[in-house]
Amino acid sequence: DTGVSQNPRHKITKRGQNVTFRCDPISEHNRLYWYRQTLGQGPEFLTYFQNEAQLEKSRLLSDRFSAERPKGSFSTLEIQRTEQGDSAMYLCASSRGTSGSPDTQYFGPGTRLTVL
């Protein structure tokens, strides 16, 4: 169990550019979540996958944001035409996805995005 990994750890980009982040969940975890955390705030839910199916999306996920999880393994989060307001820490988490009561979400170290 190597934990949830995220790449890159830091990304600096210019406004208007596209960026893509990758998340590798704990192996055999069926659920994968994306959150965004801005300075002084707690993480805010963006979206989550059960295997390859994207089951829930927050209103925070504008049409410039897209997430995929092909084959139900790693996931990518792409932001098109970045804006300065997109600057934040993007967190990925995974869980086993057992039915019934919620299972523990294990978080990665995050990708810090700075939009200049």
Place this chain on the structure above:
Amino acid sequence: AQSVTQLDSQVPVFEEAPVELRCNYSSSVSVYLFWYVQYPNQGLQLLLKYLSGSTLVESINGFEAEFNKSQTSFHLRKPSVHISDTAEYFCAVTNYGGSQGNLIFGKGTKLSVKP
């Protein structure tokens, strides 16, 4: 809609003193409750959770939290803190019977333990 309020953004305490980090939630349905901790330069880690049963839940490092439905609270306590407890603590909820994909977090409380 659910929300979480952490009443204190920063809590400074001396080593070996007791501490309470407050968390109140708002929800029209039953909820599950969590405390996560983020140590400096590390990712979020689950500290403890309340799903059902006993309203008092404990972590392995001496923290405990009590679910109080009437007061909609889930305060985190430790009778004697250590320097190593210095971290940011986040309270979170998700609704019972929902999609269980949507953790709602509070803004966090920074605990700094001084020698």
